[in-house]
Amino acid sequence: MYNFEFEKPDTIADAVAALGGEEAQALGGGQTLIPTMKQRLASPATLVSLTGISEMQGICTGDDGSLCIGGATTHGAVAAGAGVYPALADLASHIGDPAVRNRGTIGGSLANNDPSACYPAAALASGAVIKTNTREIAADDYFQGMFDTALNEGEIITEVRFPVPEAANYQKFVQPASRFALVGVFVAKYADGVRVAITGASEGGVFRWTEAEAALSANFAVSALDGLSLPGDGMIGDLHGSGDYRAHLCAVMTKRAVNAAG
Amino acid sequence: MAQVKMTVNGKAASGEVEGRTLLSSFLRDSLFLTGTHVGCDTSQCGACVVHVDGVAVKSCTMLAAEAEGAEVSTIEGQAAPDGTLNTIQQAFQDHHGLQCGFCTPGMVMTTAALLKDNPKPSEQEIREHLEGNICRCTGYHNIIKAILAASGQDVSALAAE
Structure with a gap:
């Protein structure tokens, strides 16, 4: 893969600032982006890792009972920690393989919107809310076609909120x-x-x-x-x-x- | 180039890396820990599995810079300092869980991660956990046997094939 500058900010604000640079791209767990870069299908000048931002990690229950998952939370963490929404935890536990699940993130998967990825189905079927550094996007408005989403350049998925179904x-x-x-x-x-x-x-x-x-x-x-x-x-x-x-x-x-x- | 520091098999390790340097490349080319194998370099085969902060990852699909400050364990850290194999390695030897041996470092590291979370996995759980580890000698059956044995379970029920 072509070389790039690597940055690993600690906060969402620093990540947004770093992504403002020329040809900068966000890096989640890298389980899709790194293979893509190896094939030279992507060649950003700067990669901004989101894995060091603690406020984007973890799973909690919101005031309205919805399940809130930080954008940089790995599939493995969702599989282990989303017990209040068993179908979602089960979905996460079957993405890729165990090692891939320890790196890949929900925000990365939704931002990439691969037409065969699992998480987009969960987000759309649940009417999830995709929270970014600037706004909240309803799942019905978020997915706009193969590898295409409502995200703007440099916009980061900070959290995904899933209403828990019956x-x-x-x-x-x-x-x-x-x-x-x-x-x-x-x-x-x-x-x-x-x-x-x-x-x-x-x-x-x-x-x-x-x-x-x-x-x-x-x-x-x-x-x-x-x-x-x-x-x-x-x-x-x-x-x-x-x-x-x-x-x-x-x-x-x-x-x-x-x-x-x- | 940037300096990266991490702990590898309990020892401090550091070196100069480019942004694009993979963890597998850093381990092999800078630290000369060539036990971590690169089979496919596309995160399919699992020969490069190491542990980073206690969880198994494919080191060919993680940047070395992402491991800054991390605790990394590789196949070289599995045996005792005098060379005595650990339980998993010994079980692989006893049950012929390797033929050419190329996939074995990844198999052993993946097994170590499995047994940490699930000390007595069923045959089915073992097979599912090895989904991302490919053995091109197709010696899976004895690998399953070795893992059952390493977890202290009876392997006689697993028919020879």
């Missing part, structure tokens, strides 16, 4: 070589309705399956999904599976998630 489950059909989701479906049931978010499938990145949401909000049962399907058009097609195959998996994994959520 019932939820994430079903991931693993692409075994990468351990990313070939298709992953997160179903979350709240008092005001059910949300279904699907990752890995669409060329537009994570999306809500509104037809399934309406059916499940009326009747939270696997049978409510009978006859519902998604079109293969606009789905990712590659050597691992065609668009039609992924569309089929969306319905299958949604049913499994509803079944497991009970």
Whole structure:
């Protein structure tokens, strides 16, 4: 990889200042960015590590009962510490492999918005709030397409707040070589309705399956999904599976998630 | 170039690194601790696993500068100073948990992290924990046996394959 200046500030304010420099980029756990830089697909002049900022670490419960996770919290820490939201802890415990989970962070995953990553499905299905150094962004406004988000240049995800659902489950059909989701479906049931978010499938990145949401909000049962399907058009097609195959998996994994959520 | 300081296997270590210097490169090329192997350099294979502040990481996918001030443990710190193998290493030898040995440093360090959190893992838990460690001799079966043995569990139930 090309060389760069490395900075590791202690505070969000210092990180924001460092990111104001020419061609500066934020570094979370580096589990995506470092491989990307090795392939020379990214070559920032400065990398600003966010792993030394203590105010971006950790998990707590907010006044409204929501689960608050610091942007620099690792997947391993979420797997171990998000017990009040079991489906989210379970999702975190199956990202990558154990060593990757000890470095990769929730903020890094959401900022990258890989179309096959797990966390975007959880954030969108939960109606999470993405808190940055300047504002709060609703998940529905945050995800804007493959690798595209509402984040501005130099904006940092400092915290993610998840409303805790009555019932939820994430079903991931693993692409075994990468351990990313070939298709992953997160179903979350709240008092005001059910949300279904699907990752890995669409060329537009994570999306809500509104037809399934309406059916499940009326009747939270696997049978409510009978006859519902998604079109293969606009789905990712590659050597691992065609668009039609992924569309089929969306319905299958949604049913499994509803079944497991009970 | 910047100075980086850390503790490696209980001893103070320091050196000059570039921003892009990987922890695996620093350990191997600056400290000459070549037991940490670089297999794929893409965080797939796990041969480069070391512990940083008590948790297993892939040292090919962490910058050396990120380990400033950290406690790092590598395969070289596993045996006793007189060369006596630790329990995990001895179990790998006893159960033929290695063939060419290239993946073994990562396997041993990953096992050490597993047994610290879960002293009596099931076969299934061991297999899941080794998801990020690849053995191209495909000697997984004896690796599982070795880990069961290292955790003081009966390995006879694990059929020979």
